[in-house]
Amino acid sequence: MSIFALQILLVGGATQGLCLALLLATRHANPLANRLLALLMLLVSAQSVLVAFDTREFFLAFPHLSRIGWLLPSLFGPLLYLFTRKLTSPAPRLRRADAWHLLPFALVLAYLLPYYLQPAAAKIAYLRDFQAASRDDFGWLNQLLNLEHIGYLLAALHALRRHGQRIRDEFSDLTRLRLRWLRQFLLFTLGIVLVGVAAFYGRKWGLSWISNVYHFHYLGVIGLIYWIGYRALAQPELFSSAQQDIPPGAAAGGPNVGAAALVVALEPTPAALPAPPDTTAAPAAKYQKSTLTPEQAQEVADALLAFMRAHKPYRQNSLTIQELARQLELPKHRLSQVLNEQLGKNFYDFVNEYRVEEVKHLLRDPRYAHYSTLGIAEEAGFNSKATFNAVFKKITGVTPSEYAKQSEIGV
Known part of the structure; x- marks a missing residue:
């Protein structure tokens, strides 16, 4: 590919990035996150243009643009x-x-400011010394920026992993909350950065077979911009926060267990429902400051299990821990504590165990003989066929269709 063709692709991608930044900045859903991404796309687009025209002749013609490409990347990772x-x-x-995440940018700016303040003639004189300018391009500052990029990407992946753990404590259906696209985005970006770092050192050490991709790895950046643009247009809900998936009115209630939580149904309970709470579990470290006594925890646990049997809230496919806490008239943190300490489960596993047992119960009920397995799963509260199949097999060891056949022949 010629340099001219590369310049066309990079400038075209930068234009797409500017349009995407404008689109994201005007999104009403989760405006803070979208504006942060819009700013990132804006800076990446500007960097793409600088990379496209990264030639000695260009910077001799526009000396005040030199070393801007050193500063902008200090904001990418943060x-x-x-x-x-x-x-x-x-x-x-x-x-x-x-604000601490702006420290790398502030330090790089402070280091480069004396150069930025120089007159054009001084910058041109510096740029004419090609060996010195090239040596500085691959100096300690840009090497530290490479490490910064990798470090922040790993930190972002860690934050996403923690988010995955958190939503299992608060949501019973993860279909809309997994943010798979964000994980793909971060891993794709990490791959581009690693290729870029390899090309950087290949050029620094004179390894021609690696250094040849020094500028061309930015095509991956352009591909990433187009991919995000496609996602933003085709699936706009992906750029909403997880909190927006919480049903309206899912706020925590008062501090005491309400009367509704203590009503016990008289109808038969499906077999093999989750066992009564084990009160011998040691308190988790995060609940050491809790004022909930063991007696109160036992009372809440008993009320919770009674409420699950009586009212079957798990059949609500969008059930969250906030909504269940509201129905129980409990603070959310108390319900979470009882689930983790008394039952040893997160909210996701707790609710879906009830749903699986409800599916097993309904499969044996003649009144549901005309239902498909998926139809029964939806009646039990599952909102996704993929989630239903995965959860059912994890808990029972067999697929739903295998279990249905076993039920038919009385196994």
Whole structure:
């Protein structure tokens, strides 16, 4: 591929990035995360243009643009990390601690400011010394920026992993909350960065077979911009926060177990429902400051299991821990504590065990003989065929269709 063709692709991608930044900045859903991503796309687009015209002749003609390409990347990692944090946060907002992530940019700016303040003639004189300018391009500053990129990407992946753990404590259906696209985005970006770092050192050490991709690896960046643009247009819900999937009115209730939680149904209970709570479990470290006594925890656990049997809230496919806490008239953190300490389960596993047992019960019920297995799963509260199949096999060891056949022949 010729340099001219590469320039056309990079500039075209930068234009797409600018349009995407405008689209994201005007999104009403989760505006903070979208604006962080919009700013990142804007800076990446500007960097793509600088990479497209990264020639000695260009910077001799426009000396004040030299070394701008050193400064912009210092914001890439922090913005990507903050975007990940705010997109996966239940209450996204900027905090004072977030300002620390601007420290790399501030330090790089302070280091480069004397150069930026030089007159054009001084910069041109410096750029004419090709060996010195080239040596500085691959100096310690850009090497540290390479490490910064990798470090922030790993931190973003860690934040996403923690989000995956958190939603299992709060949601019973993860279909809309897994943010698979974000994981793909981060891994794709990490791959591009690793290729870029390899090309950087290949050029620094004179390894021609690697250094040949020094500029061409930016085609991956352009591909990433187009991929995000496609996702933003084709699946706009992907750029909403997880909190927006919580049903309206799912706020925690008062501090005491309400009367509704203590009503016990008189109808038969499906077999093999989750066992009564084990009160011998040691308190988790995160609940050491809790004022909930063992007696109160036992009372809440008994009320919870009674409520699950009586009212079957698990049949609500969008059930969240906040909604269940509201129905029980309990603070969410108390319900979470009882689930983790008394039952040793997260909310996702707790609710879906009930749903699986409900499916098994309905499969044996003649009134549901005309239902398909998926129809029965939906009656039990499952919202996704893939989730139903995966959860059912994890708990029972067989697929739903295998279990249905066993039920028919009385196994």
